[in-house]
Amino acid sequence: MLTDTVTRRVEGTISSVGGLFTDPVIRLGVTGLSRAGKTVFITGLVANLLDRGRMPQLKAAAEGRIESVWLQPQPDITLPRFEYERHLAAMTGDDPRWPDSTRSISELRLSFRVRPSGMFSGLQGMQTVHLDILDYPGEWLLDLALLDKSYEEWSDATFARLSRRPQAREFLAIARAEDGARPLEEDRAQALAASFTAYLTAARKAGFSDCTPGRFLLPGDLAGSPVLTFAPLPRPSDTRRGTLWNEMARRYEGYKSEVVRPFFRNHFSRIDRQVVLVDALSAIHDGPQALEDLRRTMADILTAFRPGSNSFLSQILLGKRVERILFAATKADHVHHSQHPRLTAIMQALLRDARDRAAFAGARTEAMSLAALRATVEEEITRGGEVLEAVRGRLAEGRQVAMYPGELPEDPARLLSPAREGAERWLDADFALMGFAPARGDLRPGEGPPHIRLDRAAQFLIGDRL
Ligand code: GDP
The missing domain is CATH 3.40.50 (Rossmann fold)
Known part of the structure; x- marks a missing residue:
């Protein structure tokens, strides 16, 4: 590691000296x-x-x-x-x-x-x-938080977060029923990883942002590799080599060293x-x-x-x-x-x-x-006798429509203050329907x-x- 650091320092110096003469x-x-x-x-x-x-x-x-x-x-x-x-x-x-x-x-x-x-x-x-x-992908940045966490810490933090989310119900049931002290069986590891990935995908779709490890959603050429075949588990009393828990921890560490660190370093x-x-x-x-x-x-x-x-x-x-x-x-x-x-x-x-x-x-x-x-132009439309500031665009199937997305609050605190009750809805008019395609011939x-x-x-x- 030290040699690596020294080499980088020397390389850095050379490139900054070189920078005097290059663009x-x-x-x-x-x-x-x-x-x-x-x-x-x-x-x-x-x-x-x-x-x-x-x-x-x-x-x-x-x-x-x-x-x-x-x-x-x-x-x-x-x-x-x-x-x-x-x-x-x-x-x-x-x-x-x-x-x-x-x-x-x-x-x-x-x-x-x-x-x-x-x-x-x-x-x-x-x-x-x-x-x-x-x-x-921004998901790769969020993986940075994994570097400071052991497998056990990450598992605990993940369970705490998931316990309140309906999208995680199925995965939580499988993971809690699992005994990590049993010997590793690959098909069980794969089933756990698949169920955890299904949760991440559903959470992403529901609008959650904290869907890490990032490569589970965007695996690229790592799809199916052991480094993406792990999931959080409750810690059993026996975590010796050969147990499911131990193998999951090894793969989690592999994800950190072989996937996360190289991205940040390179x-x-x-x-x-x-x-x-x-x-x-x-x-x-x-x-x-x-x-x-x-x-x-x-x-x-x-x-x-x-x-x-x-x-x-x-x-x-x-x-x-x-x-x-x-x-x-x-x-x-x-x-x-x-x-x-x-x-x-x-x-x-x-x-x-x-x-x-x-x-x-x-x-x-x-x-x-x-x-x-x-993809849109602005247009005023009248609905129920009210004049609304709308936008017009082309839907994927080709039809032009004018839609009104609803309002944003004038004071961001109404949206963001911790005291808000969640009773107020914003952008609740046509926003969900606004699948505009790029405009033609512009x-x-x-x-x-x-x-x-x-x-x-x-x-x-x-x-x-x-
Ligand atoms: P990425 O996953 O971050 O690369 O996201 P994309 O650039 O592919 O954008 C995702 C989707 O958001 C697109 O397919 C569009 O539907 C929509 N989108 C992105 N930028 C714009 C924009 O400037 N205007 C509109 N109307 N839609 C956009």
Whole structure:
């Protein structure tokens, strides 16, 4: 371990000396829980940057300092490339549809030729800046919490959380009836893991965010391997080698060392800027429990970015830290723009709360609401004699409809204060029915796909480096 650390330190020094002579690189991490909008965000952002179409809030673009933008081969040649072209074709083709979601990690390099800003910009030549975008599931970040927990601690914490959830009833019955002191039988281990995975899937669907271990939901090429064939168990009195409990503990430790640590060491540790996408509208619609769970999850995510929060992380980061973190509520085109300030205020309140809970200090953080691909236009509709601020879009089957999602509270405390009784429902009108597909024919050459505040997000995340 020590040699590893020393080697990294030396490598770090060499690369920073090398950095004096090479082009600057920004490594932007894009994460968020499954379906938060990562794929759409990256595709929309890259398309708009390549076209420099709809990016007035990105200063370098507004000042006309970006001469060209192009895609390049990525530096990590063993990582899958983010399938930008395929996703863009899906979103903007003749029959536009949403692209396939993030299942694993991927990367894309975008390079900029920019004229520097400032007093002496005339004296400086053009500069090339690379933007390496790293797309990874937010569930993988939450796995960080496992590193500090033994199998027994993790089992206890998981049971405590699951005991109140109807989605876990079946798994709890199987796990509690199990005797971990019995010799390992593979089919029982597999049945337990399958039932635990079924619970995680159902919890995810019900809107819960804390569905870890992350790879159980997005296994990729680890599907079916022993490292994903474990589940929490009550501790028996006999935990000797060869018992089911002992084997489960061994696999849990294997998951930590072979799956979780390599991700943090090889990829997470190199991120400079981070955007965390949050499907806040769905959590608000799902109700107080989902929102409470989102609050906790945001704090857990922030913990991963807190220097010194975890001894393993401190070892691999060696003092390096993420400089900026943006928490963005996605899919803001589901609500009329008059509701956007409320959505942003809710995100800001959630971020403040997460910062307090995670005792977070350091990186610059910001909260906003955006739509990476705007699929709706605004429209007023009359219902029961009342004029409602609605949005109109195309349903997957092709029909155009105007819908009213319901309201967000003006004061975020009505949604988030611990004293709330859960009696108030928000976004309870048509929100559940709003399965809009991307709009047709909105793309003009050099314009970039339509969005809401993607340019502001870009300015916060990378604007100072262009
Ligand atoms: P990922 O799992 O984080 O990669 O999520 P995706 O980017 O695949 O997005 C999940 C789903 O959210 C998409 O299939 C869309 O239905 C929806 N979505 C994402 N971004 C937007 C957006 O900007 N506007 C709208 N209306 N829907 C979006």
